[in-house]
Amino acid sequence: MLREGDIRIPSGCAISGFINRKGNTVSGEQIIRSIALMHERSNGLGGGFAAYGIYPEFRDYFAFHLFYENHAVREETERYLNKNFNMEMGGPIPTRKTTGIRNLPLIWRYFVKPKLELLYQDEMNTNEFVVERVMEINSSMPGAYVFSSGKNMGAFKGVGYPEDIGEFYRLEEYKGHIWTAHGRFPTNTPGWWGGAHPFTLLDWSIVHNGEISSYDANRRYLEMFGHKCTLQTDTEAITYIFDLLVRKHGLPLDVAVAVVAPPFWNEIDRMPPEKRAIHRAARLVYSSLLINGPFSIVLGSSRGIMALNDRIKLRPLTAAEKGDFLYVASEESAIREICPQPDRVWMPRGGEPVIGLLNDQALQAEEEEGMLHMAVGERTSRS
Amino acid sequence: MGFTKRPTFRVERDSCRCIDCGVCVRQCANEVHYLDIDTKEVLCDSTNCSNCRRCVELCPTGALAVWGAPQETSGNAAWAVHDIRAIQAQANSGGILLTGMGSDRPMPGYFDRMMLNASQVTNPSIDPLREPMELRTFLGRKPTVLQLDDKGKPVDLPPQLELDVPIMFSAMSFGSISLNAIKSLAAAAESENTYYNTGEGGLHRDLYPFGKNTITQVASGRFGVNIDYLNAGAAIEIKIGQGAKPGIGGHLPGEKVGQGVSETRMIPLGSDAISPAPHHDIYSIEDLTQLIFSLKEATEYTKPISVKIAAVHNVAAIASGIARAGADIIAIDGYRGGTGATPLRIRDHVGIPIELALAAVDSRLRDEGIRQEVSIVVGGSMRHSADVIKAIALGADAVYIATAALISLGCHVCQKCYTGKCNWGIATQNPQLVKRLNPEIGARRAANLLRAWKHELKEMLGGMGINAVESLRGNRLMLRGVGMMDSELRILGIKAAGE
Amino acid sequence: MKRIRIKEEYCIGCRLCEVHCIAAHGKYKNDLIKTFKRDCNRPSPRIVIEEKEDTCFALPCRHCREAFCIRSCLTGSMTRDPETRLVHNEVERCVGCWTCIAACPYGAIVREGRHTKIAAKCDLCGQDPACVKHCPNDAIVYEEVGEDDHYDACNHR
Known part of the structure; x- marks a missing residue:
């Protein structure tokens, strides 16, 4: 049987996520409860979490999480990593034995920084360098797969129900200010752990519910610009789309939203001239990046979260606020499970993003430490 | 030596339906149809018929039909009728054969061997009568x-x-x-x-x-x-x-x-x-x-x-x-x-x-x-x-x-x-x-x-x-x-x- | 008020208007085959194609506002319907003197049939003209016209 990456697997899903806008951290126990409530939206063939702010002591280091099929490939990959990066620390990610979690790969974690001399040699900025190396490992080292590569954040995922995955990774021991979660309902077995959500690149993480009808149009456009869609999943493609638009092309997040979930032309035609100009240009230039078909996603980054529906809202998505917390989930019940009395609950319209950013104080604390690039974007040294 | 020009198509007039109105006579630029002066009947000579079907479409009583000329099937798989005809025409004229429109040869078409997808269960199809659908x-x-x-x-x-x-x-x-x-x-x-x-x-x-x-x-x-x-x-x-x-x-x-x-x-x-x-x-x-x-x-x-x-x-x-x-x-x-x-x-x-x-x-x-x-x-x-x-x-x-x-x-x-x-x-x-x-x-x-x-x-x-x-x-x-x-x-x- | 208008530039001279006009006014109403094959006294076409060299166009009665045919009619059979403003021939009173045929500047009045000695002319087929319906190139159209657009033969010499 073909494993995920060799074949495209449609999935239905549950998603949930929240942010504390002040940057106060909470343990993983809450997000597990939220996603567990939507148990029947997944079928035990995939679950995962992304958490931000969990590695404060290593905030300057890229935290690489890897799946290995065996120790031989681990050793080979570590040689590659050591050649390209200075490694502060590395070792297996702590897990616990959990019923329902089987066929484990080796799961390792490394905190690394790119070697300066290589950066100068290639005239690349740090992010570009990391992306290239991650793509290199994922596309040309069979049996090794980087599933998380951001700073002060991490993805934890596998094949199983999400609550079992959470227990397996001992997430109650981590504290973060952003948590997202995913329960997966693939139509056939993915065969390995890489295809589970969230999908990440640098500090982007995406959990996603949907099946994109425009997948091949999106993929083929992305591949022109060096993104290799090795997993054949929508989530991978969506992550790369945001990476291309926001990180590589330096577009503001609202313009990126106008690309992936644009208003209809007859609505654009009625907009005031300035607004119309930007929407028209966004659709015209990036027509191949329109994400067509049903989706609801939660995009995480070190700066905050954004939840978004496809433009005609073919997948469920609910949002709620309570104090400094912003919650989004497939179902309202999943929010009320961990926040019984929110100040406000609403259903965002199709194409209308729900954005929760860390507030200035929280950001400042983060910014002093590292590079952030969600809303402003960051131009590459090449462009 | 020349060959008499033979019709490629045969015009068939159903005399039970033909009312001799002469619409076909007036519409055929190839002069296939004509009014017989003696009998006042409308008749036709298929030699120059191009199968443009103008007469068929305009005939008010549906009295006309045009068929591929049946005597032209040679039964020879190697030498198709159109090949033989082409040689005869070139032997007559010594010139390049001209034609119009696109190729009519039975070469394989790929569009007909590609099938389109449709959504079932895992994602919804969209109804263009009820939802916007953009072709711009x-x-x-x-x-x-x-x-x-x-x-x-x-x-x-x-x-x-x-x-x-x-x-x-x-x-x-x-x-x-x-x-x-x-x-x-x-x-x-x-x-x-x-x-x-x-x-x-x-x-x-x-x-x-x-x-x-x-x-x-x-x-x-x-x-x-x-x-x-x-x-x-x-x-x-x-x-x-x-x-x-x-x-x-x-x-x-x-x-x-x-x-x-x-x-x-x-x-x-x-x-x-x-x-x-x-x-x-x-x-x-x-x-x-x-x-x-x-x-x-x-x-x-x-x-x-x-x-x-x-x-x-x-x-x-x-x-x-x-x-x-x-x-x-x-x-x-x-x-x-x-x-x-x-x-x-x-x-x-x-x-x-x-x-x-x-x-x-x-x-x-x-x-x-x-x-x-x-x-x-x-x-x-x-x-x-x-x-x-x-x-x-x-x-x-x-x-x-x-x-x-x-x-x-x-x-x-x-x-x-x-x-x-x-x-x-x-x-x-x-x-x-x-x-x-x-x-x-x-x-x-x-x-x-x-x-x-x-x-x-x-x-x-x-x-x-x-x-x-x-x-x-x-x-x-x-x-x-x-x-x-x-x-x-x-x-x-x-x-x-x-x- | 709706009248027939002729678009000379699109008339292709096929004479389908004549054919259908004949059948519309024959005893086998609109049945072309029976009209042409069985009716030896089938009507004359009330619309005629005028043709010379490259030019051709259909010519039916224009129902002139000041109509020569009405003025010249000996028996008063050629009259105007006060409601529709159409010129029509009351066949009971028509004696077939052909004065109207001689008077009409357009030649739009004909003898009813080979064996019928009365005048015949376009009656717009009761507001659904067969010639318009069957013109393959929209060279005969039936459209609303103003009183002023109404062609006036008597004042147009």
């Missing part, structure tokens, strides 16, 4: 990166053609077809917000009001090209070649060059209009750049420039060169593409199928990372909306239709365009025949065709769970091949059905 298409160069100025405003984009439906009327010159036919297409293009193409015959002064829906063509003969002409349209197309006759130029016989054609083409009355095979200022790719930029300079960079080529063996590399030469649109014409007049052997034996050419070009431009810099328009026997949608899924931005458009005007594909005796008033300059095509009716019918296809495109898109046509462009996962070899699947970039 922009043709022209797109920047790789959307540049915003300091205030967040988008920097001006290169000029674009904006279409409400990704279908345009392909190049057909005034000369090869009648002014009424062009007026019909121009008006239909205007009403459906798309474009028609002048072909290489210049722009008749009556057509200037349709300028915003016009693509003016510059071909090797440069007929009718002047600065007003270049500025009159919304885009300019440099015609290098066409699918029906790759490698050779057009030939409009002097008989078709009347006052109107002569003035529009800027050539003497009654003279043959012969386009050179190549552009004599384009012997290489760098020469093409110069012409592209000459045209851009002349029109002050306000119009996208298209370059039209025939689909030939090395089409991917050629298209890549054209993109790099500065073209904004590449039009590719497949080997089944039609024409008013072409040598039979060239029509039937030169060029490659548009499906393979399109897939190869789209893949190559993507491999080189320049697909977004040009739009791809394909033509060459787009028979229906499913061909259109499959072309888009393979990677086209839009398609050109010509034969289908003419059929909507009345053409019955008799392939005798080159004789100038088109009974439907399309491929003729004879004023008696030209007036048979009322451009008001023509415009209505051509617009109806576009609208009908538009509805079908929306249905098929919705079935695939897509509500904007750009999400289908190059989305080859929506296609599966049946009955194809691995090499064909590989070139088309699609999976076999069941995979």
Whole structure:
């Protein structure tokens, strides 16, 4: 049987996520409860979490999480990593034995920084360098797969129900200010752990519910610009789309939203001239990046979260606020499970993003430490 | 030694129904029907029948039928009737065989062996009767990166053609077809917000009001090209070649060059209009750049420039060169593409199928990372909306239709365009025949065709769970091949059905 | 008020208007085959194609505002319907003197049939003219016209 990456697997899903806008951290126990409530939206063939702010002591280091099929490939990959990066620390990610979690790969974690001399040699900025190396490992080292590569954040995922995955990774021991979660309902077995959500690149993480009808149009456009869609999943493609638009092309997040979930032309035609100009240009230039078909996603980054529906809202998505917390989930019940009395609950319209950013104080604390690039974007040294 | 000309088709008159009204007599420019002076009966001689079916369609009692002549089946699999006939004709004339329209040989078609996808369970199909469904298409160069100025405003984009439906009327010159036919297409293009193409015959002064829906063509003969002409349209197309006759130029016989054609083409009355095979200022790719930029300079960079080529063996590399030469649109014409007049052997034996050419070009431009810099328009026997949608899924931005458009005007594909005796008033300059095509009716019918296809495109898109046509462009996962070899699947970039 | 208008530039001279006019006014109403094969006294066409060299057009009665045919009619059978403003021939009073045929400047009045000695002319087929319906090129159209557009033969000499 073909494993995920060799074949495209449609999935239905549950998603949930929240942010504390002040940057106060909470343990993983809450997000597990939220996603567990939507148990029947997944079928035990995939679950995962992304958490931000969990590695404060290593905030300057890229935290690489890897799946290995065996120790031989681990050793080979570590040689590659050591050649390209200075490694502060590395070792297996702590897990616990959990019923329902089987066929484990080796799961390792490394905190690394790119070697300066290589950066100068290639005239690349740090992010570009990391992306290239991650793509290199994922596309040309069979049996090794980087599933998380951001700073002060991490993805934890596998094949199983999400609550079992959470227990397996001992997430109650981590504290973060952003948590997202995913329960997966693939139509056939993915065969390995890489295809589970969230999908990440640098500090982007995406959990996603949907099946994109425009997948091949999106993929083929992305591949022109060096993104290799090795997993054949929508989530991978969506992550790369945001990476291309926001990180590589330096577009503001609202313009990126106008690309992936644009208003209809007859609505654009009625907009005031300035607004119309930007929407028209966004659709015209990036027509191949329109994400067509049903989706609801939660995009995480070190700066905050954004939840978004496809433009005609073919997948469920609910949002709620309570104090400094912003919650989004497939179902309202999943929010009320961990926040019984929110100040406000609403259903965002199709194409209308729900954005929760860390507030200035929280950001400042983060910014002093590292590079952030969600809303402003960051131009590459090449462009 | 000569042979008596034998009919290719046999006209059958049902005498029980024929009322001797003489409509057929008056309508047949080939003089097949005649009124017998002695008996006052309407009779016919099938020898010159071209199977244009004008008489059949207009006969008020349905008394007429036209059949392929039955005595012509030789039963010899090696020597088909048309081969034997061709030799006899050439033995008579010593000349090249001429024909019209696209190739009618039974070569394999790939569109018919590609099946479309539809949503079931895992994602919903979209109902175009209840939900918006977008076909709006922009043709022209797109920047790789959307540049915003300091205030967040988008920097001006290169000029674009904006279409409400990704279908345009392909190049057909005034000369090869009648002014009424062009007026019909121009008006239909205007009403459906798309474009028609002048072909290489210049722009008749009556057509200037349709300028915003016009693509003016510059071909090797440069007929009718002047600065007003270049500025009159919304885009300019440099015609290098066409699918029906790759490698050779057009030939409009002097008989078709009347006052109107002569003035529009800027050539003497009654003279043959012969386009050179190549552009004599384009012997290489760098020469093409110069012409592209000459045209851009002349029109002050306000119009996208298209370059039209025939689909030939090395089409991917050629298209890549054209993109790099500065073209904004590449039009590719497949080997089944039609024409008013072409040598039979060239029509039937030169060029490659548009499906393979399109897939190869789209893949190559993507491999080189320049697909977004040009739009791809394909033509060459787009028979229906499913061909259109499959072309888009393979990677086209839009398609050109010509034969289908003419059929909507009345053409019955008799392939005798080159004789100038088109009974439907399309491929003729004879004023008696030209007036048979009322451009008001023509415009209505051509617009109806576009609208009908538009509805079908929306249905098929919705079935695939897509509500904007750009999400289908190059989305080859929506296609599966049946009955194809691995090499064909590989070139088309699609999976076999069941995979 | 709706009248027939002729578009000369699109008339292709096929004479389908004549054929259908005949059948519309024959005893086998609108049945072409029976009209032409069985009716030896089938009517004359009330619309006629005029043809010379490259030019051709159909010519039916224009229902002139000041009509010569009405003025010249000996028996008063040629009258104008006060409501529809159409000129029509009351066959009971028509004696077949052919004065109207001689008077009509357009030649739009004909003898009813080979064996019927009365005058016949376009009656617009009761507001649904057969010629218009069957013209393959929209060269005969039936459209609303203003009183002023109404062609006036008497004042147009």
